[in-house]
Amino acid sequence: MQRRKFLKAAASGTVASAALAAPALAQERKDMVIVSTWGRDFPGLGTSGQRLAERIEELTEGRIAVQYFAAGERVGAFDSFDEVASGNAQAYCGTDYYWKGKHPGWAPFTAVPFGLTYTEMDAWMKFGGGQALLDKIGAEFGIKGIPCGNTGLQMGGWFNKEINSPEDLKGLKMRIPGLGGDVMAKVGASPVSLPGGQIYENLVSGAIDATEWVGPWNDYFLKLYEAAKYYYWPGMHEPGSQVSLGMNKAWWDGLSDQDKRLITVACAEENAMQAAETNYNNGIYLNKLINEYGVELREFNDDVYEAFGDAATEVIEETRDHSELAKEIVDSFLDARANVGAWSNYSDAPYVAKRNRYLDI
Incomplete structure (x- = not known):
């Protein structure tokens, strides 16, 4: 008799616990709308953002229910920042130099002309104070940003005429955002x-x-080879373009420590994944562009690159002079370029040059 009472009470307790747990679980569940600056299923940038959205929901076991909207599906690409800062969406997946009109200090968190390569950028963000500075500028706009991808070194762009001297750039209408666009303006484009x-x-x-986009893999799928004749290298404007997951800070602050860690892990995974995927595919699609579509590669000559370099120095100084925060960000970025770049002079750059000369790659 006592046993039956105990079992009945235990069963009632289980039901009661389940009834209490259900609302608790519902309360724990968070909606996360991600808006993107890229089109749906676009290889590389687009698919990377979609993969990140799926991974966040997977790692949080559905506690964070993610809806992903590509550019134009909910808001326009360049409206993503305001959508998140206002709280209408919880996150954007994009490149922060798009927001340099709000504050030029955003630009270095994507790319600086003559700036950091992917591995150098990663080093700055993780060990050179970059993440703390991204948090600092983000706090002024209600944004918490985490790196979630990188395109690596980008090509110089697609042109409908040859660029043999700095004079050939004057009056050229070129699609190029960020500080790279400011450099092109300095040289007369x-x-x-x-x-x-x-x-x-x-x-x-x-x-x-003319236009720049990313590199052979991404440019191939935009069919830019149909629209311009000459494909120039190397790009000076985006040597290692970082992608960010920019989240509404109030929403981020309301997450549990565990879910914050899981989102951070998902971003770190995708940061490495996108860089590796892009780097691998660029080689494959460069060969396709040359061998199957007759794309003509052109190298920017020293005179043109010197003009780029002079203009980049001016642009970086002007960005630095904007405000104390901009100065803090740019100084930290330049310190990383000097320190990590010095090591690059004796590591990756000379090794790759000698390897490729020996193997005739």
Whole structure:
């Protein structure tokens, strides 16, 4: 008799516990709307953001229910920042130099002309104070940012005429965002800011004369080889372009420590994954562009690169002079370039040059 009472009470307790647990679990569940600056299923940048969204939901075992919207599906690509800062969405997946009009200190967290390569950027963010500075500028706008990808070194761009001297850049209408666009303005070009989905049509129509995008893999899928004849290298404007997951800070602050760690882990995974995937595919698609589509590669000569370098120095100083925060960010970035860059002079750069000369790659 006592046993039956005990079992009945235990069963009632289990039911009661389940009834109490259900609302608790519902309360723990968080919605996360991610808006992106890239089109859906676009190889590399687009698919990376989609993969990150899936990974966050997977790692949190559904406690964070993620909805991902590509550019134009919820808001326009360049409206992503305001959508998140306002709290209408919880996160954007994009490149922070798009927000340099709000504060130029955002730009170094994507790329600086003549700046850091992917591995150097990663070193700065993790060990050179970069993440703390991203947190500092983000706090002023209600944003918590975490690196979640990198395109590596980008190509110099697609041009409808040869660039043999700095004079050839004057009056050129070129799609190029960020501080790279400021450099092009310094050398006499007219920079235009366009989201990726609008580049092809503008280049074909003649609304722009040239464009940069990313590299062979991504450029192939935009079919830029149909719209311009010459493909220039190396890009000076984005030597290691970092992608960020920028989250509404109030939403981030309301997460448990565990879920914060899991989102951070998902971003770290994707940061490495996107860089590796892009680097691997760029070689494959460069060969396709040359061998199957007859794309003509051109190298920027020393005169053109010197003009880029002089203009980049001016742009970096102007960015630094904007405010105390901009100065703090740029100084930290330049310290990383000097220190990690000095090591690069004796490591990756000379090794790759000698290896490729020996193997005739």
